[in-house]
Every structure is written in structure tokens, then in C-alpha cells.
Amino acid sequence: MSPAGASGAVLYAEADxxxxxxxxxxxxxxxxxxxxxxxxxLLVHGFASNAEVTWQGTGWVRALTDAGRTVITTDLRGHGASDKPVGGDAYAPETFGADLVAVLDTAGVEQVDAVAYSMGTRVVAALADLAPERLRRVVIGGAGPDELFAAWDLDEVRALLLRDEPSPHPLIEQVLRPAIAAGADREALLGVVEGFAGAELRFPPGIRSLFVVGGDDQVPAGARELAEAWGSGFVSIPGRDHVSTLTSRAFKDAAIGFLAAE
Known part of the structure; x- marks a missing residue:
């Protein structure tokens, strides 16, 4: 790996x-x-965010490096420092998974543990589907059996992103309006919603997993039951919603402890 990476400088992998x-x-x-x-x-952020906001700004990188771990963060395509192609065809789950393979190959890393949040959990699942040998353990944060975009009306998403028309769906408003205000690429976000809707959350039996959810977060509904079905660990953090769960020290401690096991 390039020495430039040690300081957190942005490096680039080229996807297929x-x-x-x-x-x-x-x-x-x-x-x-x-x-x-x-x-x-490997830290993988969710929809309409980026690695700096999700993992550096919330103290995850510092907590993991203080615990003695090397950390790799990535901006998913359509987000942050990565390219933002147009169209749902560019944002299929398997394409996101292949991007992570490209990052690991470029970084010279054979295997990782992963902490993923929200949409990022399904991106890591796509990585596991393509190359299960690249993953040892995974922390599944803020996600459950139901993929968020599958319940969204794409016409409403297009109207909001492309024409600033309000959506009657409160969650569409809650997710997309802050992203627009923060300067996110509207066409890229639309492509992600179109291409990623219905992405599966599943991992091969050999990859051990831990679910972590906020007690007040409705997005990962059914996560406890899914964890039980998989024989995975499950942690619920009281009083935390989908955003504030990320800043929780309890989340970090649970992940660091789980990933420390041989």
C-alpha cells in the first residue's frame, strides 16, 4: 500500500x-x-453520506486506530470523493461489491473485517457474494431484513431530486432533503435509489456477524429476529435513532470487541 494512505490522504481505485x-x-x-x-x-458508509462524515467525524477512525487496528475507509460511487456516474445501471449491488474488491486489490489487502452502516451493510453483503474469502467478520449497523428503497415510489424520488417537488412519504423527505442541502449530486442519488432498490442482506455462514441498532431506529426493523436466525450477535443501544447511533461509544465498543476475536 502507498505510504500516502497512512495520513488519510485520498487514494483511488479504478473499478471495472x-x-x-x-x-x-x-x-x-x-x-x-x-x-x-x-x-x-474496512468502514463502509450509508446512502447520501461519505466516509469523512460517517467515520471520521463520529470518532470511528480514531477509536479503531487507538485500539490498534489499521482502518480503510471508502467513499461509495456516487458519494464523496468518488466518481458519480449517471443512471441506475451504474449502481447495481454487484457493482458496489466489485468496487470494494477493487479498493482492497489496489490497497494490497487480502482480507478485512468490516463495519458497515445502513445501505453500506448491503454493499458489504455484495462483496461477500463476490469474494467471501476477503471478509473475516462484519458488523451490521442500522440495517435489517427490509431494504429501504424498495418501499419508495421512484416517481416521488425523481420529482423531489430533479424538480424539488415535495414527497408525501416522510422518510423520503427526511433522507433526501438534508443530502440536497449538503450539496449531494442529485442525479447520482437518483441512480443509487434506482439501481440499489431491493438489494439483499445475506452473508455466507463462514463470515461471523454482529448486528447493532439504535433502540429508537425504525429502519432496521426485524434485525433482532434476523440475528437470531443467523446465530449472530445483537446489540440494541437505548435512546438512539438512525443518525445518533453512529456517534454512540457503546456501538464502537461493541464493534471493537467483536472484531478483536481471532
Whole structure:
């Protein structure tokens, strides 16, 4: 891996379709120093966000590096420092999964643990479907059996993103309005919703998983039952919603402890 990654500088992997996917590496020197170290931790953000907001701004990178882990963050295509192609065909689940493979290949990393949040959990699931040997353990944050976009009316999403027309669906308003205000690429967000709707959440039996949800978060409804069906761990954090769960120290501690096991 390039020494530039150790300082968190943006590096780029080229996807199969030529899309450039931005990523950063923190604590890289540990890989060179400790051959027996646990694998790096790959952090994968959710919809309409980016790695800096989701993982650096909430203290995740610092918490993991303080715990002795090398960290890789990535901006999903359509988000942050990555390219933003237009059209739902560019945002199929398997395409997102292949992007993560490209990031790991470019970074020179054979296997990772992963912490993913919301939509990012299904991106990591797509990685597991393509290359299960690249994942050791995964923390599934803020997600359950129901994919959010599958319940959205695409005509309403297009009207809001392209014409600023209000949506009668409160969650569409709650998710998309802040993203627009923050300067997100509207056509890229539309492509993500169109291409990613209905993406599956599943992992091969050999990849151990931990579910973490906020006690006041309705997005991951059914996560407890899914965790029980999979034989996975489950942690609910009282008083936290879909946004505030990310800042919880209890979330970080649960993930760090789970990923520390051999």
C-alpha cells in the first residue's frame, strides 16, 4: 500500500467500468510492522453520506486506530470523493461489491473485517457474494431484513431530486432533503435509489456477524429476529435513532470487541 494512505490522504481505485473510487488508509504502518496483526477494518458508509462524515467525524477512525487496528475507509460511487456516474445501471449491488474488491486489490489487502452502516451493510453483503474469502467478520449497523428503497415510489424520488417537488412519504423527505442541502449530486442519488432498490442482506455462514441498532431506529426493523436466525450477535443501544447511533461509544465498543476475536 502507498505510504500516502497512512495520513488519510485520498487514494483511488479504478473499478471495472472505469469509475474512480476514493479511499483512505489509517494506521497503515502496523501492517508492515506486525505480520500477525488482525486484518484491517474496512468502514463502509450509508446512502447520501461519505466516509469523512460517517467515520471520521463520529470518532470511528480514531477509536479503531487507538485500539490498534489499521482502518480503510471508502467513499461509495456516487458519494464523496468518488466518481458519480449517471443512471441506475451504474449502481447495481454487484457493482458496489466489485468496487470494494477493487479498493482492497489496489490497497494490497487480502482480507478485512468490516463495519458497515445502513445501505453500506448491503454493499458489504455484495462483496461477500463476490469474494467471501476477503471478509473475516462484519458488523451490521442500522440495517435489517427490509431494504429501504424498495418501499419508495421512484416517481416521488425523481420529482423531489430533479424538480424539488415535495414527497408525501416522510422518510423520503427526511433522507433526501438534508443530502440536497449538503450539496449531494442529485442525479447520482437518483441512480443509487434506482439501481440499489431491493438489494439483499445475506452473508455466507463462514463470515461471523454482529448486528447493532439504535433502540429508537425504525429502519432496521426485524434485525433482532434476523440475528437470531443467523446465530449472530445483537446489540440494541437505548435512546438512539438512525443518525445518533453512529456517534454512540457503546456501538464502537461493541464493534471493537467483536472484531478483536481471532
Amino acid at each position: 467500468d472505469g469509475t474512480l473510487v476514493g479511499y483512505r488508509v489509517f494506521g497503515e504502518e502496523r501492517l508492515e510492522r506486525e505480520a500477525s496483526a488482525l486484518p484491517p477494518v
